[in-house]
Amino acid sequence: MPQKIFIFSGLGADHRIFHKMNFHEFEPVFIHWLEPMKNETIQDYALRISQQITEPNPLVIGISFGGMMAIEVSKFLPFQKLVLIASAKSKQEIPLFYRVLGKLKVPLFFPMEWLKKSNRLSYFVFGVSAQEDRKILDDIYNDTSPTYLRWALNAVCTWQNETITQNLLHIHGTNDRILYFSNIKNAVPIPNGGHLLPLTETQKLEELILNFLR
Numbered sequence: 001m002p003q004k005i006f007i008f009s010g011l012g013a014d015h016r017i018f019h020k021m022n023f024h025e026f027e028p029v030f031i032h033w034l035e036p037m038k039n040e041t042i043q044d045y046a047l048r049i050s051q052q053i054t055e056p057n058p059l060v061i062g063i064s065f066g067g068m069m070a071i072e073v074s075k076f077l078p079f080q081k082l083v084l085i086a087s088a089k090s091k092q093e094i095p096l097f098y099r100v101l102g103k104l105k106v107p108l109f110f111p112m113e114w115l116k117k118s119n120r121l122s123y124f125v126f127g128v129s130a131q132e133d134r135k136i137l138d139d140i141y142n143d144t145s146p147t148y149l150r151w152a153l154n155a156v157c158t159w160q161n162e163t164i165t166q167n168l169l170h171i172h173g174t175n176d177r178i179l180y181f182s183n184i185k186n187a188v189p190i191p192n193g194g195h196l197l198p199l200t201e202t203q204k205l206e207e208l209i210l211n212f213l214r
Helices: 042-052 065-072 096-103 120-126 131-143 146-157 202-213
Strands: 002-009 026-029 059-063 080-086 167-172 188-189
Touching: 002 065, 026 080, 042 065, 042 096, 059 065, 059 167, 065 080, 065 146, 188 202
Parallel strands: 002 026, 002 059, 059 080, 080 167, 167 188
Antiparallel strands: none
16 A cells, blocks of 8 residues: 655645646645634644544645644654645744734734735746646635635744754745745755745656655
């Protein structure tokens, strides 16, 4: 039987951003985002969502906010190996501007309908130019729960983690306009890569991930 890889997708994203990737001898298992409970902390949410991981010492991939959530899960469910893609390992890697927004509680009141409408600016920020990739981004955000989106955005801006997970590979695009490469420490760079690397830098990402997991 193929070994499973449990995959946490990003803020407002799902399995569709991995549709180009070939995991070869591994079986991808995509973690499904849950609707957050009222005033739920990221730690409590991590405990709930961890129930979808059905094997001990799992192999795990997390992209963007999914990487942050994977780190929270790893605090009580040890991982064999963890791959972070376009993510952050600690609060120090979150842009200062986001942290200020979190302190001011801006995400709790931000109009979510603004984030759910893709446009040229959002395509630029996420680093997608191909029409096929833009269509995937459009579909994902149309399908994303506003309640979850608001909660996750606030969780990113208020994340306090300072614990660095072991057995970790961090892959990050040098042209990431969401989580800036200049803030990231000890990551493998993808030159000119944006935020949605599984869509735009598929082959490079596959090679790095498979070499690490094998």
